Amino acid sequence: MEHGSLQDPSRATFSFVDEDHTLANAVRFTLNQDPRVSFCGYSIPHPSDARVNIRVQTTGDPAREVLKDGCQNLMLMCHHVRSTFDKAVGDYRTNTTEMEND
Protein backbone atom coordinates (compact mmCIF):
# COMPACT_ATOMS: atom_id res chain seq x y z
CA MET A 1 0.00 0.00 0.00
CA GLU A 2 1.46 3.37 -0.94
CA HIS A 3 0.60 6.68 0.65
CA GLY A 4 1.96 9.41 -1.57
CA SER A 5 0.87 12.56 -3.34
CA LEU A 6 -0.22 12.69 -6.94
CA GLN A 7 1.91 15.76 -7.68
CA ASP A 8 5.17 14.53 -6.21
CA PRO A 9 6.05 10.88 -6.96
CA SER A 10 9.54 11.21 -5.54
CA ARG A 11 8.45 10.87 -1.92
CA ALA A 12 6.09 8.27 -0.50
CA THR A 13 5.38 6.04 2.45
CA PHE A 14 4.80 2.35 1.76
CA SER A 15 2.86 0.18 4.14
CA PHE A 16 3.86 -3.53 4.17
CA VAL A 17 1.47 -5.98 5.81
CA ASP A 18 2.63 -9.22 7.49
CA GLU A 19 6.23 -8.00 7.67
CA ASP A 20 8.55 -7.02 10.46
CA HIS A 21 12.12 -5.93 11.14
CA THR A 22 13.47 -8.91 9.22
CA LEU A 23 12.56 -7.46 5.84
CA ALA A 24 12.26 -3.78 6.72
CA ASN A 25 15.76 -3.27 8.12
CA ALA A 26 17.35 -5.17 5.22
CA VAL A 27 15.39 -3.14 2.62
CA ARG A 28 16.31 0.07 4.42
CA PHE A 29 19.97 -0.90 4.19
CA THR A 30 19.84 -1.62 0.44
CA LEU A 31 17.90 1.60 -0.20
CA ASN A 32 20.50 3.61 1.64
CA GLN A 33 23.16 2.19 -0.69
CA ASP A 34 21.31 3.68 -3.66
CA PRO A 35 22.58 7.19 -4.53
CA ARG A 36 19.14 8.25 -5.76
CA VAL A 37 17.74 8.08 -2.24
CA SER A 38 17.86 11.19 -0.07
CA PHE A 39 15.96 9.78 2.89
CA CYS A 40 14.94 6.29 3.91
CA GLY A 41 13.54 4.94 7.14
CA TYR A 42 11.05 2.47 8.54
CA SER A 43 8.79 2.34 11.55
CA ILE A 44 6.52 -0.19 13.15
CA PRO A 45 3.35 1.56 14.37
CA HIS A 46 2.50 -1.15 16.91
CA PRO A 47 4.35 -4.38 17.68
CA SER A 48 1.16 -6.46 17.89
CA ASP A 49 0.23 -5.38 14.37
CA ALA A 50 2.30 -7.06 11.65
CA ARG A 51 2.65 -3.86 9.67
CA VAL A 52 5.69 -1.83 8.61
CA ASN A 53 5.80 1.70 7.18
CA ILE A 54 8.78 2.44 4.92
CA ARG A 55 9.37 6.07 3.98
CA VAL A 56 11.39 6.81 0.83
CA GLN A 57 12.37 10.23 -0.48
CA THR A 58 14.43 10.41 -3.66
CA THR A 59 16.34 12.98 -5.70
CA GLY A 60 13.70 13.08 -8.42
CA ASP A 61 13.03 9.48 -9.47
CA PRO A 62 9.62 8.03 -8.53
CA ALA A 63 9.85 6.52 -5.06
CA ARG A 64 8.02 3.38 -6.15
CA GLU A 65 10.65 2.50 -8.77
CA VAL A 66 13.47 3.13 -6.32
CA LEU A 67 11.83 0.86 -3.76
CA LYS A 68 11.39 -1.88 -6.36
CA ASP A 69 15.06 -1.59 -7.35
CA GLY A 70 16.06 -1.74 -3.68
CA CYS A 71 14.09 -4.96 -3.23
CA GLN A 72 15.68 -6.42 -6.37
CA ASN A 73 19.15 -5.59 -5.06
CA LEU A 74 18.29 -7.27 -1.78
CA MET A 75 17.21 -10.41 -3.67
CA LEU A 76 20.45 -10.40 -5.67
CA MET A 77 22.48 -10.04 -2.50
CA CYS A 78 20.65 -12.91 -0.84
CA HIS A 79 21.16 -15.18 -3.86
CA HIS A 80 24.82 -14.24 -3.81
CA VAL A 81 25.12 -15.03 -0.10
CA ARG A 82 23.47 -18.38 -0.68
CA SER A 83 25.80 -19.43 -3.49
CA THR A 84 28.85 -18.10 -1.64
CA PHE A 85 27.79 -20.03 1.45
CA ASP A 86 27.29 -23.26 -0.49
CA LYS A 87 30.68 -22.84 -2.08
CA ALA A 88 32.32 -22.08 1.27
CA VAL A 89 30.79 -25.21 2.83
CA GLY A 90 32.05 -27.30 -0.10
CA ASP A 91 35.54 -25.83 0.20
CA TYR A 92 35.62 -26.35 3.95
CA ARG A 93 34.56 -29.97 3.59
CA THR A 94 37.24 -30.73 0.99
CA ASN A 95 39.87 -28.92 3.05
CA THR A 96 39.06 -30.75 6.27
CA THR A 97 39.00 -34.16 4.57
CA GLU A 98 42.38 -33.34 3.01
CA MET A 99 43.78 -32.45 6.41
CA GLU A 100 42.48 -35.68 7.89
CA ASN A 101 44.01 -37.72 5.08
CA ASP A 102 47.44 -36.13 5.47
Next chain:
Amino acid sequence: MEGVSYQRFPKVKIRELKGDYVKFELRDTDASIANALRRVMIAEVPTIAIDLVEIEVNSSVLNDEFIAHRLGLIPLTSERAMSMRFSRDCDACDGDGQCEYCSVEFHLRAKCISDQTLDVTSKDLYSSDHTVVPVDFSDPAGYDSSEQKGIIIVKLRRGQELRLRAIARKGIGKDHAKWSPAATVTFMYEPDIHINEDLMETLTLEEKQSWVESSPTKVFDIDPVTQQ
Protein backbone atom coordinates in the same frame (compact mmCIF):
# COMPACT_ATOMS: atom_id res chain seq x y z
CA MET B 1 21.25 1.37 -12.96
CA GLU B 2 22.95 3.83 -10.64
CA GLY B 3 22.66 1.76 -7.49
CA VAL B 4 24.79 -1.06 -8.88
CA SER B 5 28.12 0.59 -8.23
CA TYR B 6 27.37 0.90 -4.52
CA GLN B 7 26.08 -2.63 -4.15
CA ARG B 8 28.30 -4.66 -1.88
CA PHE B 9 28.35 -8.40 -2.22
CA PRO B 10 29.17 -10.14 1.06
CA LYS B 11 31.79 -12.83 1.49
CA VAL B 12 31.39 -15.96 3.58
CA LYS B 13 34.06 -18.05 5.26
CA ILE B 14 33.31 -21.14 7.34
CA ARG B 15 35.19 -21.45 10.62
CA GLU B 16 33.75 -24.69 12.00
CA LEU B 17 31.23 -27.17 10.65
CA LYS B 18 29.73 -30.08 12.56
CA GLY B 19 26.49 -32.04 12.16
CA ASP B 20 24.47 -29.68 14.34
CA TYR B 21 26.70 -26.61 14.64
CA VAL B 22 28.16 -24.07 12.19
CA LYS B 23 30.36 -21.06 12.86
CA PHE B 24 31.02 -18.76 9.92
CA GLU B 25 32.19 -15.25 9.06
CA LEU B 26 30.19 -12.79 7.00
CA ARG B 27 32.14 -9.86 5.59
CA ASP B 28 31.39 -6.71 3.57
CA THR B 29 27.85 -6.35 4.73
CA ASP B 30 25.79 -4.63 7.37
CA ALA B 31 24.40 -5.75 10.72
CA SER B 32 20.90 -5.45 9.28
CA ILE B 33 21.55 -8.25 6.79
CA ALA B 34 23.16 -10.44 9.45
CA ASN B 35 20.21 -9.80 11.74
CA ALA B 36 17.71 -10.52 8.97
CA LEU B 37 19.50 -13.83 8.35
CA ARG B 38 19.37 -14.64 12.06
CA ARG B 39 15.67 -13.78 12.32
CA VAL B 40 14.80 -15.87 9.28
CA MET B 41 16.76 -18.85 10.61
CA ILE B 42 14.86 -18.79 13.87
CA ALA B 43 11.37 -17.95 12.69
CA GLU B 44 10.83 -18.63 9.02
CA VAL B 45 12.56 -21.85 7.99
CA PRO B 46 9.85 -24.50 7.67
CA THR B 47 10.07 -27.73 9.65
CA ILE B 48 7.77 -30.59 10.56
CA ALA B 49 6.37 -31.09 14.04
CA ILE B 50 3.45 -32.94 15.59
CA ASP B 51 0.39 -30.73 15.47
CA LEU B 52 -2.68 -32.87 16.18
CA VAL B 53 -2.89 -35.64 18.77
CA GLU B 54 -5.77 -38.10 19.19
CA ILE B 55 -5.47 -39.95 22.46
CA GLU B 56 -7.29 -43.29 22.75
CA VAL B 57 -6.10 -44.43 26.16
CA ASN B 58 -4.14 -42.50 28.74
CA SER B 59 -3.84 -43.79 32.27
CA SER B 60 -0.46 -42.19 32.98
CA VAL B 61 0.21 -39.53 35.59
CA LEU B 62 0.32 -36.72 33.00
CA ASN B 63 -2.90 -35.38 31.53
CA ASP B 64 -3.77 -35.48 27.83
CA GLU B 65 -2.87 -31.93 26.87
CA PHE B 66 0.40 -32.16 28.77
CA ILE B 67 1.43 -35.18 26.74
CA ALA B 68 0.22 -33.56 23.52
CA HIS B 69 2.33 -30.49 24.30
CA ARG B 70 5.40 -32.62 24.90
CA LEU B 71 4.84 -34.54 21.68
CA GLY B 72 4.68 -31.28 19.74
CA LEU B 73 8.10 -30.25 20.99
CA ILE B 74 9.84 -33.43 19.82
CA PRO B 75 12.15 -32.57 16.89
CA LEU B 76 11.48 -34.55 13.71
CA THR B 77 13.80 -34.99 10.73
CA SER B 78 12.50 -32.44 8.28
CA GLU B 79 14.27 -32.85 4.97
CA ARG B 80 10.85 -33.43 3.47
CA ALA B 81 9.60 -30.09 4.76
CA MET B 82 10.54 -28.14 1.64
CA SER B 83 8.56 -30.43 -0.65
CA MET B 84 5.55 -30.68 1.65
CA ARG B 85 2.64 -28.27 1.48
CA PHE B 86 1.13 -26.35 4.35
CA SER B 87 -2.06 -28.08 5.51
CA ARG B 88 -4.14 -24.97 4.99
CA ASP B 89 -2.94 -24.69 1.36
CA CYS B 90 -3.42 -28.35 0.54
CA ASP B 91 -6.13 -29.09 -2.01
CA ALA B 92 -5.54 -32.83 -2.24
CA CYS B 93 -7.06 -33.77 1.09
CA ASP B 94 -10.77 -33.69 1.90
CA GLY B 95 -10.44 -30.69 4.19
CA ASP B 96 -9.24 -32.35 7.36
CA GLY B 97 -5.58 -31.70 6.58
CA GLN B 98 -4.46 -35.30 6.86
CA CYS B 99 -3.45 -36.43 3.40
CA GLU B 100 -0.04 -37.74 2.50
CA TYR B 101 1.04 -34.49 0.80
CA CYS B 102 0.65 -32.27 3.80
CA SER B 103 1.02 -34.47 6.86
CA VAL B 104 2.78 -37.46 8.39
CA GLU B 105 1.03 -39.84 10.76
CA PHE B 106 2.59 -41.25 13.92
CA HIS B 107 1.31 -43.72 16.44
CA LEU B 108 2.46 -44.76 19.86
CA ARG B 109 1.41 -47.75 21.96
CA ALA B 110 2.89 -48.36 25.36
CA LYS B 111 1.74 -50.39 28.31
CA CYS B 112 3.73 -51.10 31.41
CA ILE B 113 3.54 -54.79 32.33
CA SER B 114 6.57 -55.22 34.56
CA ASP B 115 7.14 -53.88 38.05
CA GLN B 116 9.87 -51.60 36.76
CA THR B 117 9.02 -48.08 35.55
CA LEU B 118 8.61 -47.98 31.79
CA ASP B 119 10.06 -44.92 30.05
CA VAL B 120 8.02 -43.97 26.99
CA THR B 121 10.51 -42.19 24.74
CA SER B 122 10.59 -40.62 21.30
CA LYS B 123 11.97 -43.91 19.98
CA ASP B 124 8.55 -45.45 20.64
CA LEU B 125 6.90 -43.13 18.10
CA TYR B 126 6.29 -45.03 14.87
CA SER B 127 6.06 -42.98 11.71
CA SER B 128 4.10 -43.71 8.54
CA ASP B 129 6.94 -42.18 6.52
CA HIS B 130 10.43 -43.42 7.26
CA THR B 131 12.02 -40.11 6.20
CA VAL B 132 10.21 -38.21 8.96
CA VAL B 133 11.22 -39.69 12.29
CA PRO B 134 12.11 -38.28 15.70
CA VAL B 135 15.69 -37.04 15.63
CA ASP B 136 18.16 -39.54 16.97
CA PHE B 137 20.48 -37.87 19.43
CA SER B 138 22.44 -40.96 20.32
CA ASP B 139 26.22 -40.93 20.26
CA PRO B 140 27.47 -42.81 17.19
CA ALA B 141 30.36 -44.26 19.20
CA GLY B 142 27.80 -45.89 21.49
CA TYR B 143 29.50 -45.65 24.87
CA ASP B 144 26.60 -46.26 27.17
CA SER B 145 23.38 -47.83 25.92
CA SER B 146 21.38 -46.28 28.75
CA GLU B 147 21.96 -42.78 27.35
CA GLN B 148 20.62 -43.54 23.91
CA LYS B 149 16.96 -44.01 24.67
CA GLY B 150 15.63 -40.86 23.06
CA ILE B 151 13.57 -38.06 24.61
CA ILE B 152 11.41 -39.30 27.49
CA ILE B 153 7.76 -38.42 26.93
CA VAL B 154 6.21 -39.97 30.03
CA LYS B 155 6.98 -42.66 32.59
CA LEU B 156 4.49 -45.45 33.22
CA ARG B 157 3.89 -47.60 36.27
CA ARG B 158 2.59 -51.15 36.25
CA GLY B 159 -0.83 -51.26 34.64
CA GLN B 160 -0.69 -47.78 33.09
CA GLU B 161 -1.17 -47.52 29.35
CA LEU B 162 -0.76 -44.89 26.65
CA ARG B 163 -2.15 -45.20 23.16
CA LEU B 164 -2.35 -42.32 20.72
CA ARG B 165 -2.28 -41.22 17.11
CA ALA B 166 -0.49 -38.04 16.09
CA ILE B 167 -0.41 -35.99 12.88
CA ALA B 168 2.69 -33.95 12.09
CA ARG B 169 2.45 -30.95 9.80
CA LYS B 170 4.71 -28.36 8.22
CA GLY B 171 5.01 -25.00 9.97
CA ILE B 172 7.31 -22.08 10.72
CA GLY B 173 8.75 -20.81 13.99
CA LYS B 174 6.61 -17.68 13.83
CA ASP B 175 3.47 -19.75 14.44
CA HIS B 176 4.85 -21.83 17.31
CA ALA B 177 8.33 -22.37 18.68
CA LYS B 178 8.06 -26.13 18.13
CA TRP B 179 8.58 -25.47 14.42
CA SER B 180 11.79 -23.51 14.92
CA PRO B 181 14.73 -25.51 13.53
CA ALA B 182 17.47 -23.56 15.30
CA ALA B 183 18.45 -23.97 18.92
CA THR B 184 20.33 -20.68 19.06
CA VAL B 185 21.60 -18.31 16.40
CA THR B 186 23.88 -15.48 17.43
CA PHE B 187 26.17 -13.07 15.71
CA MET B 188 28.81 -10.69 16.96
CA TYR B 189 31.27 -8.22 15.53
CA GLU B 190 34.84 -9.34 15.25
CA PRO B 191 37.29 -6.80 16.69
CA ASP B 192 40.32 -5.87 14.60
CA ILE B 193 43.37 -5.46 16.84
CA HIS B 194 46.51 -3.77 15.59
CA ILE B 195 49.59 -3.76 17.82
CA ASN B 196 51.94 -0.87 17.39
CA GLU B 197 55.22 -2.78 16.98
CA ASP B 198 57.46 0.27 17.37
CA LEU B 199 55.99 1.13 20.75
CA MET B 200 56.21 -2.53 21.79
CA GLU B 201 59.96 -2.42 21.29
CA THR B 202 60.30 0.28 23.92
CA LEU B 203 58.78 -1.89 26.70
CA THR B 204 60.89 -4.18 28.86
CA LEU B 205 60.03 -7.86 29.21
CA GLU B 206 58.25 -7.39 32.57
CA GLU B 207 56.17 -4.56 31.15
CA LYS B 208 55.18 -6.73 28.19
CA GLN B 209 54.17 -9.59 30.49
CA SER B 210 52.04 -7.31 32.64
CA TRP B 211 50.42 -5.96 29.47
CA VAL B 212 49.59 -9.48 28.29
CA GLU B 213 48.09 -10.35 31.68
CA SER B 214 46.07 -7.15 31.85
CA SER B 215 43.46 -8.29 29.35
CA PRO B 216 40.57 -10.13 31.12
CA THR B 217 40.47 -12.98 28.61
CA LYS B 218 43.74 -14.34 27.37
CA VAL B 219 44.08 -12.73 23.95
CA PHE B 220 47.81 -12.10 23.62
CA ASP B 221 50.85 -14.23 24.20
CA ILE B 222 54.58 -13.60 24.33
CA ASP B 223 56.69 -15.60 21.94
CA PRO B 224 59.54 -16.87 24.19
CA VAL B 225 62.10 -16.82 21.35
CA THR B 226 61.56 -13.34 19.94
CA GLN B 227 59.90 -11.89 23.07
CA GLN B 228 57.28 -10.07 21.07
